[in-house]
Amino acid sequence: MEDTKHKIKIKRHSRRNWHAAVACLLSIALLVCLSAQYLSFVSKTIYAESTQHLGEVLHKSNNMLSMIVKKNTSYLHVWNGFLSSDPDDASTQAYLESAQQQLGFAEFYFLSYDGNYMTPSGKTGYLGLQSNLDEQLSDQKDVVLNTALPGQDPMLVFICPETKGIYRGFAYDAIAIGHYNNVVMKAVDDSAFGGAASSFVIYPDGQVVIENISEDSESIYNFIAILQEYSDLTEAQIQELTDDFAQGITGNREVTLDGTRFYMVYESTGIQNWILVGLVPRDTVNAAMNRLWQRTMQIVALVVLSIAAMVLLMVMHRGRTKLRRQNTAILYRDVLFEKLSQNVDDVFLLLDAQKHRADYVSPNIKRLLGLTPESVRKNIGTLALLYPVDSPGRTKNYLEGLACGDQREWDTEFVHQETGEHRWFHVVAMGSEVEGQTKHILVLSDRTADRQANQALSDAVAAAENANRAKSTFLSNMSHDIRTPMNAIIGFTTLAVSHLDDRDRVKDYLTKILASGNHLLSLINDILDMSRIESGKIQLDETEVNLSDVLHDIKTIVSGQFYAKQLELYMDAIDITDEDVYCDKTRLNQVLMNLLSNAIKFTPRRRHGVAAGAPACRPGQRLRAV
Structure with missing residues (x-):
């Protein structure tokens, strides 16, 4: 059961840690999003830097192209000055060939508006331009055009219409120099x-x-x-x-x-x-930028992974720490619960309603019911042996239909399986749900001591009631017994008052009144002695007593009752060796008085005599006390 509880609680803690894992994943997702935004920013930055760099290169090439155009047109203007001096053809040829060697252009051309040309060496031809030359030269501005002569690479031709003239009989309208495109672009592109x-x-x-x-x-x-x-x-x-x-x-x-x-x-x-x-x-x-990009991505990925790993490790560490603390708390609770269950009179059971087995049994079941927890977990039917042989509990299913959230209570009698002692328990059954399974929680509370205490209390109440009834009977009887000496006192007092002139008779009456008063006093003391007897404080007062005097006093007290019922009392001491004895005179008077009172009470109004204590008297006999 301890393992089952531990696993259940671990699952619960795992569910709680799932929330922490989700938070961790959300944090990682946030980091990824931030990283993506950062990478997007880096990508845009790389594009801006790359295009800016490429634009700077292009601008540099553009400046170089402008410089080439300006330099070549400047050469043409210089040569126009030379040609305007009208040199001879040989000088012109020598001058231009020298300039070609120095400047490295492809060819020098004398051009006409129709596109025909002559070189300084006298070679003629048609310069195939992409546009009409006359339109280009009509504004008398320098022109740069591209051309492709048969059998030659494409060229860029720089034309200046400033000077017109005739060279070797060829009338020209402009002069031009040509550079091969690859040479120009090589100079432009670094x-x-x-x-x-x-x-x-x-x-x-x-x-x-x-x-x-x-x-x-x-x-x-x-x-x-x-x-x-x-x-x-x-x-x-x-x-x-x-x-x-x-x-x-x-x-x-x-x-x-x-x-x-x-x-x-x-x-x-x-x-x-x-x-x-x-x-x-x-x-x-982006070769360099790509390396930076890759390194940046690697660093970002490393940072993200490091942060994710740190967060994950922190969550795992926190989860382990929390789980360790919870496991420790669970262990402490289990130990505490086990120790407490050993010292209480309540047996705890957790039963699986579907599998009909005991998942947990508190160890104090052996002390209270004589069963081992192992035997109950092995066979739940062992619990039926706790009921007495003739008890319906052996076959009755008290848990049938007990749903989740329900509770039932009942009192039952069990037999201790080791001592055979009958014990009484109060059973509380509760339905519960654990991991989707119905469980029954039973609490068996030992009420044997309470039942015994209640039985002792009931017995004490019955004894008290019996004592009260005895007291009532005693007081009823005493009220009757008290009347006997009182009647004697009143009767003899009346006689004494009637015979005041007869001293001897008054003295006899007073003596009898005194004896009756002493007996009345003994009866009253007897009432007081009842409380002493109940409290265990009764004591006997042993003194020297003369039996003849005792009998004479008794006769004096009860003589009035004999006269009233027309009975005679005869007393003598037969075979009494010693009349003086040690005893409690009051207790002796009570015994003799009770005997005579009963004899007078149960003897009919006839003239007859019986021995004291006899069950009946024949007619003509006298009542005799021995």
Whole structure:
């Protein structure tokens, strides 16, 4: 039973600790949420830092592109000054070839409005430009265009329409120098991302002016068209991006191309209406950030796990401590209950109503009923042996129908199985529910001592009632006995008053009055002696007494009664050797007076004599006392 109670209480404590575990889980969930928010903040911060870094790189490239354009147009203006001096063809060729060697441009061109050209060496051809040259030169402003000659790589051509003239018979309207795109973009791009980045100079409509792409990428003609076909951007997002290009707005966004996530930044170059676009894989830009991100996630995860572990350990430690204290308290209560049950006259039992077995039996059952707790737990039917053989309790089920919350009480008689002593118990049965199972709690209170005390009290009451009845009878009898000497006193007093002149007769009457008074006094003392007898304080007053005097006094007292019933009393002492004896005279007078009073009382009004104490008298006999 102790193990069962312990397990039940542990389950209850486990349920209580479940609330603590829930609180712990909620705390962990809160930490996870906070960590998620923190990671989201870190992610946004990383994106902002990455795009800012990429924007700085792009701006640096933009500055470099502007510097290249400005430097090349400046060269053209210097050469325009040389050509305006009208040098001969040989000098012009030598001068321009020397400049090409020094500056490293791809080629120098004398251009006409229709796009035809002649090089300093006299080579002619058509410069295939992306737009009409006459429209570009009509404003007499410097122009930068891209071109692709047959059998050559794409070039960026810088054109200055400031000087017009004739070279080797070729009439030209502008001069120009060309740089290969890869050389220009190499100068523009400082390879900050190890060749993983792609750079594009485009028009607002997406047409690519020049590009610098990674080795495994293909050249593209229109950047916006590529985004429409291969990116995850919606039409609205692409339109928004196109508007930014048209307005020269600087911006950034994330875009997915062929499954790869890119950071895209764009900025107006200020050169004509070009837009410089940088496209770098996010993982490349975030290489360092990703390491920081991973380390941050590891640290956050470690912190969360550490805090969770600490909270869990604290909860577990607290739970163990609380459970240990509760187990200690349970143990103390069990020991205290066992010790108390050993010293009380109440037997406690916990019975399983479904399994018909005893889950707990207090150890004092052996002392009070002679059964061992083990025998009752082994076989609950052993309790039926407590009833006497002829008692209906051996077969009656007092617990039948006892539901949870009900209580029954009854008194019964049990037989102590070791001593055979009959003992009386007051039984209280209560229905209860433990872990969904119906249990019956029995408390058997030994009332044997109370019953014996009640029986002794009943006997004492009966004895007192008998004593009261005896007293009443005694007083009734005494009232009759008192009247005898009183009648004698009154009668002799009346006679004495009537014969005052006869001294001898008055003296005789007074003597008889005195004897009757002494007897009356003895009767009164007898009444007082009743209280002494009841309290155990009676004492005998042994003195020297003359039997003849005693008989004479008795005769004097009762003589009036004899006369009244017309009886005669004859007294003599037969075979009495010694008339003087030691005795309690009062007690002797009481005995003799009771005998004579009974004789007078039960003798008819006739003249006859009987021996004192005889049951009846024949006619003609006299009453005789011996």
